[in-house]
Amino acid sequence: MAVEELLRELFFNPINLVLLSVCGFLVYKIFVGSRRKPDPPRDPPLPKMKKRDFTLQELKEYDGTGPDKRVLVAVNGKVFDVSRGRRFYGPGGPYGVFAGHDASRALATFSLDKDSFKDEYDDLADLDKESLDGVREWEMQFMEKYDYVGKLLKPGEEPTEYSDDESATDTEKKDN
Numbered sequence: 001m002a003v004e005e006l007l008r009e010l011f012f013n014p015i016n017l018v019l020l021s022v023c024g025f026l027v028y029k030i031f032v033g034s035r036r037k038p039d040p041p042r043d044p045p046l047p048k049m050k051k052r053d054f055t056l057q058e059l060k061e062y063d064g065t066g067p068d069k070r071v072l073v074a075v076n077g078k079v080f081d082v083s084r085g086r087r088f089y090g091p092g093g094p095y096g097v098f099a100g101h102d103a104s105r106a107l108a109t110f111s112l113d114k115d116s117f118k119d120e121y122d123d124l125a126d127l128d129k130e131s132l133d134g135v136r137e138w139e140m141q142f143m144e145k146y147d148y149v150g151k152l153l154k155p156g157e158e159p160t161e162y163s164d165d166e167s168a169t170d171t172e173k174k175d176n
């Protein structure tokens with residue numbers, strides 16, 4: 001009986017139905033969608049970016065549609081070069097909405113809704129501790145997988161002057 005109730009709750013509650021459809025769509029995009037057409041020839045990996053900080057506006061230029069197709073995503077105040085995860089974040093990818101944006105709120109709230117992306121700097125001040133812990137965990141995952149390029153600047157914050165030979169790093173050792 002408990003299983004029956006669970007299934008009824010899962011399939012007849014509209015919120016669960018919406019969540020199930022979103023998950024189904026993402027699984028489709030990640031696994032099935034990418035298999036339908038043969039993989040296009042891989043672009044050679046991009047050279048590492050010179051280290052620099054970004055305003056929210058500057059970040060927007062790196063949405064994967066520029067001449068070098070570079071994709072940057074900000075998570076918890078840090079900007080990552082996610083170009084090697086193009087199948088996730090590139091145009092048409094399941095997480096393509098993150099490209100050139102601050103993905104912190106979306107990751108913290110596990111929502112791809114357009115309300116998760118603000119036009120102004122988002123200080124996440126309204127989020128609870130659990131969501132903020134969540135976004136820190138995502139930040140750590142991005143640190144492990146992608147190159148750290150620089151900071152996402154708060155309004156009025158001056159960009160750091162990095163030395164000429166500093167390029168994006170796999171870890172953030174130089175900042176802490």
Ligand code: HEM
Binds near residue numbers: 111
């Ligand atoms: C509930 C439905 C969802 C399902 C079934 C799902 C499934 C997956 C799967 C299978 C992967 C790993 C793909 C791989 O490594 O090949 C993945 C990665 C990921 N998902 Fe989801 N996802 C869902 C929802 C979301 C949502 C709502 C978000 C964010 C708001 C999200 C953000 C991510 C991110 C950032 C990655 C990591 C991509 C990377 O490695 O850079 N997912 N997801």
